[in-house]
Amino acid sequence: MLLSFSSAFTSCRQSVPNSTKSSSSVNVTDFRGVEITLPNPAKRIVCLIESALSGIYMLQAENQIIGISSGVYNESTFAQYAVLDERIKNKTLPAPGNWDFVNIESIVALRPDLVIIWASQTESIESIEKHGIPVYGVFLKSVNDVYKEIHDFGILTGRSQRADSLTNYTRNEINQLRSTINIEEIEKKNIYFMWTQGLLETAGTTSTVNELIELAGAKNSCTTSQEHVVINKERLLDWNPDIIVMWYNPLKSPEDIAKLSEIQHINAIKFNQVYELPSVFLCDLWTLKFPYAVKQLAKWCYPASTEGLNMNTEKQKMLVKLYGEKGEKLTK
Numbered sequence: 001m002l003l004s005f006s007s008a009f010t011s012c013r014q015s016v017p018n019s020t021k022s023s024s025s026v027n028v029t030d031f032r033g034v035e036i037t038l039p040n041p042a043k044r045i046v047c048l049i050e051s052a053l054s055g056i057y058m059l060q061a062e063n064q065i066i067g068i069s070s071g072v073y074n075e076s077t078f079a080q081y082a083v084l085d086e087r088i089k090n091k092t093l094p095a096p097g098n099w100d101f102v103n104i105e106s107i108v109a110l111r112p113d114l115v116i117i118w119a120s121q122t123e124s125i126e127s128i129e130k131h132g133i134p135v136y137g138v139f140l141k142s143v144n145d146v147y148k149e150i151h152d153f154g155i156l157t158g159r160s161q162r163a164d165s166l167t168n169y170t171r172n173e174i175n176q177l178r179s180t181i182n183i184e185e186i187e188k189k190n191i192y193f194m195w196t197q198g199l200l201e202t203a204g205t206t207s208t209v210n211e212l213i214e215l216a217g218a219k220n221s222c223t224t225s226q227e228h229v230v231i232n233k234e235r236l237l238d239w240n241p242d243i244i245v246m247w248y249n250p251l252k253s254p255e256d257i258a259k260l261s262e263i264q265h266i267n268a269i270k271f272n273q274v275y276e277l278p279s280v281f282l283c284d285l286w287t288l289k290f291p292y293a294v295k296q297l298a299k300w301c302y303p304a305s306t307e308g309l310n311m312n313t314e315k316q317k318m319l320v321k322l323y324g325e326k327g328e329k330l331t332k
Contacts, residue, residue, distance in 0.1 A: 028152040031139035032119050038134060041158030042114035046107055048097050049138055050077060051286040052116050055150050057084050058166055058288060058322045061157040067110050070095040076250070080281040083329045097124070104128060114156060140286045141227075143211055150288060166288055169321055173291040174215055181298055181305040183217045189301040192221040192241035192268065195228070196249045199257065200236065204229045208285050216297035218243075233262055243300055244268040246276040248283065275300050282315065292318055 027037045046067035047053045053068055062085055072081050072088060073095055082089035096106035097117075102124040107115060108131050115128050119137030128135050136156065138149060147167050154163025193209050195201040203209035204226040213220045221239040222229055244257060254274040263269055275296075277283045283293045295314055299306040319327035 026155050026158070028136070028155050030119070030136045030152070031145070031148075032137040034135075034137065036114075036134050036136055036156075038113065038156065042112075042156050044110070044112045045114045045116065045157070046096065046110060046112040047116040048102065049099070049116060049118060050075070051140075051284055052138055052149065052153070053081075054281075054284060054287045054289070055153050056157065057081075057326075058150070059153060059157055059159045059162050060324055061153075061159055064157055065093070066112060067094045067096050067107065069098045071098045076248075076279065077281045080279075080330055084323065084326050102128075104131075107133070140208070141206070142208060143215075143290065146286060146288065146290065166322060170288045170291055173318075174294060177291070177295055177298055177309075178215070178217065180309075181217050181302050186217055186302060186305070189218045189242045190221050190239070191218045191243045191245055191297065191301070192236065192239060194244060194246045194257070196247050196251075199260065199263075200231050200233065202229050202231060203227065208290075212285060212290060212294050213297060215294045216301060218297060218301045236263065237266060240266050241268050242271075243273045243275065245297065245300070246274070248277050248280050273300070288322060289318065 024040045025037060026041055027035065029035045043064050044066045045056065045064050047056055047065060048067075048069045050069050050071055053065070053072065056062060056065055068088070072078060073091060078088070085093065087093040094106065094110060096103045096110065099118055099121070102117070102121065104124065104127045107128060112133055115133055115135045117125060117128075117135060117137060119125075119139040125135050125137060136152070140146060140149065150163050150167060151160075154160040191213050193203045193213070195203070202222045203220070204222050204224040205220060206225055207227045210220045221241040222231070246252070246254060246257065254276050257274050258269055258272065268274055277293060277296065282289065283296070284290070285293055292314060295306075295309060296311060299309055299311065316331040319330045321327070323330060
C-alpha cells in the first residue's frame with residue numbers, strides 16, 4: 001500500500017525520554033526523516049501495518065509483538081497469520097488500530113517501547129509521541145524502500161544479521177531470474193495491470209507495480225507518471241496490451257474479464273493472456289515476498305525462457321526461507 005503525507009515536522013530526532021546512548025542502544029531514521037534512538041532493541045512493539053508485521057515475523061521477532069492492526073483479523077491474510085502465531089489464531093493479540101483509526105488509549109495501556117505506523121497518520125503519531133512512545137513512520141514507494149524497512153526493523157529488533165540474510169536472498173532471487181530470461185535481449189511484453197476496483201483502474205510509472213513489471217523484463221502499458229491511475233476504455237484499447245494481470249480479486253476471475261465485449265479486440269483477450277496474481281499474503285508487493293510476483297509475471301510473459309520455473313516449488317522455497325520452520329506450515 002502506497003501512502004502520501006505532507007505535514008511538516010518540527011523535529012528530526014525522537015528518543016526515549018531521559019535515555020542516553022549506550023553500547024546496547026539502537027538508532028535508525030524512519031521514512032519521515034525522524035531519527036529514532038532506543039536504549040535497547042524493542043521488546044514491546046505495536047505494529048499497525050500488515051505488511052510491516054509480515055517483516056517482523058520474517059525476522060523471527062514475533063514474540064516482541066504485543067499489538068497488531070485490526071485488519072489482520074478482518075482481512076484475507078488472517079488464515080496465514082493464524083498459522084504463524086497462536087495468539088492471532090485465538091484472537092488474543094490486542095489490535096488497537098489500523099490504517100485509518102488508532103485507539104491512543106489502548107496503545108498507551110499496552111506500554112510499548114515502539115509503535116510502527118503509516119507515516120501519513122500524522123495526528124495519531126503526534127498523539128502517541130506526546131506520551132513519550134517512539135514511533136517509526138513507514139512510507140513505501142519502491143523496492144528499495146522495502147529493503148530499507150526490513151533493514152531498519154532488523155536494527156530495532158536486534159536482528160540485523162537475519163535482516164541482511166533475507167535481503168541478500170531476495171536480491172539474489174531477482175538477479176538470477178533476470179539472468180535466466182536474458183533481460184537485455186528479450187522483446188519486452190506489454191502488461192496492463194488491473195486493480196481490484198475495476199478494469200479501468202491501473203498502476204502508473206511511479207508505482208511499485210511498475211517497478212516489479214520492469215524487474216520481470218516487461219513494460220507497463222500505462223505511461224502516466226502517477227501511482228494509481230483511472231483511465232477510460234479508449235486508452236486501454238489504444239495501449240493494446242499483450243497481457244492483462246489482475247490483482248487478487250475474490251469477486252472476479254480472468255474468465256470474467258475475457259468475456260467483456262468492449263475489449264475483445266486487444267491482444268491480451270485475443271490470445272487468452274489474462275491472469276490473476278495469487279493471494280494477497282503470497283504476493284504482497286510491499287514485503288520481501290515481491291520476487292514471487294516478479295517470477296510469476298516473467299513466467300506469463302516469457303514461458304519459453306522460464307520453462308524450468310515451477311511456481312509451486314518457488315512458493316515453498318520462498319516461504320521457508322522467509323518464515324523459517326513456520327513457513328513450512330504455510331506451504332500446506
